[in-house]
Amino acid sequence: MSIINNQYFSGGNIPTAAELNAVYDSVAASTVVDDNIDVDWANRNFLDKDTASKFINLGYFFDYDGTTKWPIPNGNLVYTTIENVSGTKSMVSPNYVCKGKALVRVHASGIIEDIAIDASAMDGNGTNLQTNYNVYSFKVKMSLNGSGTPSTVDICTGAYSLTRKAIETNQTTSAAVRKAINYRSFCISGIAILDVNDIIDTVELQAVKGLDAQTINIGHNHLQVIIVEN
């Protein structure tokens, strides 16, 4: 649909069929082209900024800003959702149905408070068999219910060491090296692409420790989820 032809008649004229058809045929034969729009025609003012269901970017977030520590529970290498306050997990529940191939972007951050290293296990003997002694990890897990079939997606993970010892080393004696690093920040981020009609039920921030004997306390922590429909 480009410029539409028009017919001009004077008083007393008898229009012919061709003249009457011309305007309509002009539309039917043409198509939308660049002439029909102007520079900056699609700007923010024309878009609905008040109805969340029409948003291109949808944000969900969880913040635990308190001082109650959450020790990563024993669990044989199974990730557990952080829960500084009983009954309030570090998670969001968008319950969102994807309109198109939505992109899900997640960020998570927080602080590790004090760590108690098991006096017997320490941070491992420096061999790869004991790498897990010196590791804890975070994960952002997304639960989906696409067409009624539940599934999960691990969007991102990030692992940290309890001490400043490298994974494999022959350093096993220095107390300075083997002391835990307390009050350090952690941060992970990632993206996932979903299909039309996937339903995002929940997104959770989880943690796990490599060895049950270690004590690792999580302090304030934060989770952000941005669903991008574009």
Added chain:
Amino acid sequence: MGYTKPYTYTDNTVLDVTNQSNNEESLRKYVNQEVVVTDIPNATFVGESIATPRIVSTVNTIDFVTKTIQGHNKIRLPQNFAYFTSTTKSDGQASYTLFDYQAIPNSGFEVNIQTANTKIMIVAYFKIYSDNNIHTPPRGAGNGRFDSNLVLQKEIGGITTQFLGTKNYVFEQSGSPSGSTPDAGASDESGNNRSIMITRMFSLAVGLYRFNFAVNPRVEKGFVNCQSVTFETFHI
């Protein structure tokens, strides 16, 4: 092109009012409401058809249709540290109740919110360290484990608020016995060299906000580099 006129005129035929009305109505609908995907061939428009981002380079701001991005990236300038110091607190440098939050250069932006419940996303990375020689005997309370803490803060209407849930630490040193809390744990480099990463989302009311990060120092000489900070305001 999805348009077909309902009635085709022919010469020497008396024009029926319904046919005429149908043609005009179909044209009105098509032009006003019925542009669909198949009406527009690929590569029809130029990029300028959609509002292009407005770049305000003086304040590192790019304003897109759907969001505004503000940010700094100093990762390529690792030597570009700024100082912070507790000497501004006179003899209260080690106090746990005396605060002097000092703004970190390149870490702040004005965020203009025009629609209620607008969400903003903040991602920031800092390199921060203390470079104190522990005095012997220690100066003041001098337990060698002083923590300086870094927080996000906002100012609106002249009121500054710290988000204590963003508190992160760098230590003077660690390993010395003391009653100081928190305890950095591992000594030397691990205590007084910290990479701090903060992510935070807010839902804001209408207003002009000023966000920045600040340090409450408890050491005489500290260094901080805001290596990367991004503020995203999601309009739609």
